[in-house]
Amino acid sequence: MRNMNLRKLPFLALVLGVLLHFEVVADGMRDTVVAAMEASFEAKKQATMDRLDQDETQTLCTQHAAGILPSAVAERIMTLNRATIRPPPDGQYLGDWKGGELIAQTGTGFQSSDDPTKPAGGNCYACHELSGSEIAFGTIGPSLRYYGKVRGTSPTTLAAAWAKLYNSNAHMPCSNMPRFGHRGILTDQQLKDLMALLFDPASPVNQ
Amino acid sequence: MADPMRIRAALVGDKVDVKILMAHEMETGLRKDGEGNVVPARYIVNVSATCNERTVLSALWGASVAKNPFLAFRFTGAAKGDKLKVTWTDSDGDTRTDEVVIG
Amino acid sequence: MKSIYGCIRGLLLAACCVTLAWAQSSTEEAIAEYRAMFGDENPAELWQIRGEELWTTPRGPKNVALAGCDLGLGAGIVTGAYAQLPRWFEDTQRVQDLESRLVSCLTDLQGLDEAELLKSRFGDGAKKSDLEALTAYIVAASRGHTMSVSIAHPAAQAAYDLGHGVFYYRAGPHDFSCATCHGESGKRIRLQVLPKLLDPVGARYAYTSWPGYRVSQGELRTMEWRLQDCFRQQRLPQLRYGSEVAIGLTMFLAKNAEGGIMTAPNITR
Known part of the structure; x- marks a missing residue:
């Protein structure tokens, strides 16, 4: 046994060397990309330069975007993001589905071209199917048609959907979906209205 | 000064097939700019086409015609090598004339 | 039994696909119909005509035409130049x-002022962009x-690698990168088809059809406009015209579109 391990050593060293080399290359590339981003953009209205700065989640997701996410990194991202989730202070998960439908249809908010005094939208239809009457929906995310009808409204189901809206990376690291609550894109009330769009039996999503 | 038009005129059978692209903003007077100010109306009001001193098309336009208008029509009574002259005039009195040889 | 279920599932799937395809094709067909109405005409030609005039007319403080401008294939050569850019x-x-x-070329050869040129880099109605017109003319020649x-x-390779790195750079309040929308094929945003820009098929589809009216x-609009508008939608600051990124x-996309x-x-x- 011992002999075999010894014979494998040069091979292991090679593998380790290659891995380390990749890490170094990736790190070098990261510095190059960050420096180029800083030099290639300028602030415009609400889109200020600090928007180029990455938090740890964004850094890790960028670093591993082209390959498979190592499980330790995935764990780290989920732990970081799970810690940010705040349930609604009054314990009420469901708002008004009509408000939710409007938020789902609205694509503006946070762009340099948007009015910062107006509430941002969630732009859900850009990626998801929701109501049956809206055929102009995207396919980047899964269909959410009949969301509440299929899942019911048990406390765990509601809490899980709230968590997903609040911080998508809590349970799916490097999700394409924005972290609407954590990043302050949508308010608690807006999130509640979206929850109602998903769960209210009267919502067109469940009709 | 107004930019040139793109005119194509080709004899197909006994008809001349004409396609014209005009460079014009066609401002309706209802649009607002980035600062919220109304952009004053300015659009083509008159288009005419003449071939061999004969008017083959005369049109009165309004603000509902799209920006950079595209106009296609056919007429008879011309031969290859004849010249087709197109003129537009806008609501500010600006005008542009271009000429093309029928192919 | 199994095969019957399989059949039914297949049919249902096909029906769904047809519905989706219809929703998509109705928009795309309408655009195709609109294009067909123009025939060979495209309003982009108005920019091409103006661009050709700008290219051949002596202008600027030095009062020269752009015959001395080398786009990579030799001074004044326009034909085919765009298909080999960037370089x-x-x-x-x-x-x-x-x-x-x-x-x-406009600053060095004609002596025009760069800041002035960049002020009108993107045309807006009566405020016309010489750079857009010249680009239209030169691209059409490819x-x-x-x-x-x-x-x-090595610098071209470095530009490609930088483009590759930037493609995955996640930032801003929404965590978006280029890859969010263009990392997978067969996806749509609303009804708009999103080409996967990492693959030759998607990259060719996207790159060879820009600029566009x-x-x-x-x-x-040219590729510079397209990219800065993507970053606006990513909620990032303003991309600088002609910047490293x-x-x-552009190099990353152009090479992928080989x-x-x-x-x-x-x-x-």
């Missing part, structure tokens, strides 16, 4: 895309040419 240029010691190269970009020069704006991404046949200037939504 490394010895005289400027930079990798340049067409737009940044034009800025060099119609039918095969995309063939060289990354043999955008019906929704009534303006001709703009050129790097072998594609140029059809631009096109007419788009």
Whole structure:
């Protein structure tokens, strides 16, 4: 046994060397990309330069975007993001589905071209199917048609959907979906209205 | 000064097939700019086409015609090598004339 | 039994696909119909005509035409130049895309002021952009040419690698990167098809059809405009015209589109 391990050593060293080399290359590339981003953009209205700065989640997701996410990194991202989730202070998960439908249809908010005094939208239809009457929906995310009808409204189901809206990376690291609550894109009330769009039996999503 | 038009005129059978692209903003007077100010109306009001001193098309336009208008029509009574002259005039009195040889 | 279920499932799936395809094709067909009405005409031609005039007319403080402008194939050669851009240029010691190269020519050869030029880099109605018109004219002269970009020069390779890195750079309040929308094929945003820009098929589809006359704006837009508008939607600050990132991404896309046949200037939504 011992002999075999010894014979494998040069091979292991090679593998380790290659891995380390990749890490170094990736790190070098990261510095190059960050420096180029800083030099290639300028602030415009609400889109200020600090928007180029990455938090740890964004850094890790960028670093591993082209390959498979190592499980330790995935764990780290989920732990970081799970810690940010705040349930609604009054314990009420469901708002008004009509408000939710409007938020789902609205694509503006946070762009340099948007009015910062107006509430941002969630732009859900850009990626998801929701109501049956809206055929102009995207396919980047899964269909959410009949969301509440299929899942019911048990406390765990509601809490899980709230968590997903609040911080998508809590349970799916490097999700394409924005972290609407954590990043302050949508308010608690807006999130509640979206929850109602998903769960209210009267919502067109469940009709 | 107004930019040139793109005119194509080709004899197909006994008809001349004409396609014209005009460079014009066609401002309706209802649009607002980035600062919220109304952009004053300015659009083509008159288009005419003449071939061999004969008017083959005369049109009165309004603000509902799209920006950079595209106009296609056919007429008879011309031969290859004849010249087709197109003129537009806008609501500010600006005008542009271009000429093309029928192919 | 199993095969019957399989059959039914297949039919249901097919029905779903047909519905989706219909929703998509109704929009795309309408655009195709609109294009067909123009025939060979495309309002982009108005920009091409103006661009040709700008290219051949002596202008600027030095009162020269752009016959001395080398787009990579030799001074004054326009035909096929766009299909080989971006590229490394010895005289400027930079990798340049067409737009940044034009800025060099207009400032160095004609003596025009760079800041003034960049003020009108994107046309807006009566405020016309000379750079957009010149780009339209030069790109049209590559119609039918095969995309063939060289990354043999180390700086060109570095630009490509930078573009690749930027493609995955996640930032801003929404965590978006280029890859969020363009990392997978067969996806849509609303009804708009999203090409996967990492693959030759998607990259060719996208790259060879730009610049385009955008019906929704009534303006001709170039790749520099396209990229900065993507970053606006990513909620990031303003991408600088002719910047390292703009050129790097363009190089990345142009190289991925290798072998594609140029059809631009096109007419788009």
